[in-house]
Amino acid sequence: MTVLASLLLADSRLPTGGHAHSGGVEAVVERGLVCDESDLALYLAGRLRGTGQVVAAIAAAGCLLAADTAPVDWGRWDAAVSARTPSAAARAASRAQGVTLLRTAHRVWPSAALEALCHTGRPHHPLVLGAVVAATGDGADAAALLALHHLLGGACAAAVRLLGLDPIAVAAVQARASQSAEQVGLAAVRVGREVVARQDPRLLPSTGTPLPEVLAELHARAEVTLFAS
Secondary structure (H helix, E strand, O other): OOHHHHHHHHOOOOOOOHHHOOOOHHHHHHOOOOOOHHHHHHHHHHHHHHHHHHHHHHHHHHHHHHHOOOOOOHHHHHHHHHHOOOOHHHHHHHHHHHHHHHHHHHHHOOOHHHHHHHOOOOOOHHHHHHHHHHHHOOOHHHHHHHHHHHHHHHHHHHHHHHHOOOHHHHHHHHHHHHHHHHHHHHHHHHHHHHHHHHOOHHHOOOOOOHHHHHHHHHHHHOOOOOOOO
């Protein structure tokens, strides 16, 4: 991937629909679980240890699969992502973001893998992200880190909008969280490589926790929300 391509894919202004999702932040803010920068830092740390490990490994695996010339049963891998996302609301959010990213990336970086994913219905976001990174010419390391970048960036942007926090202070929170994300990403790539080598999506990590899933369902049933998830 060229430097400019990587910057474009990491840019929140790329029309992939991420701005409509808070990464669960709206639900925790609504319940007083995140009120300031310190709370946000703890929230991000938890997300990295839980969902972060999962989405990073899936993105890495998706990139490796897309870079291979062998046919891929994308539906099987997509089903493995669903199995690691117990909440129907969270699955819907992941698919909504995946479809929008796929629609955009298929125009910008067309590839056989993205074409195949277009025929799978509504694939999950981290799987699509991995395939998109492969289409740009980069590898699993970049895919895993981009997945974590979006996880952190979406949550931080939502926190600024919902709580009126100082954007500079929140940027500092994200920068510190990104240091931890580097290690999470490296570990996720190792897992992704092993999973793809064995061609067994059942070996993908499943480190999520119940609270985000429960909050996702409650958020989906709320009458008035700023974010879709």
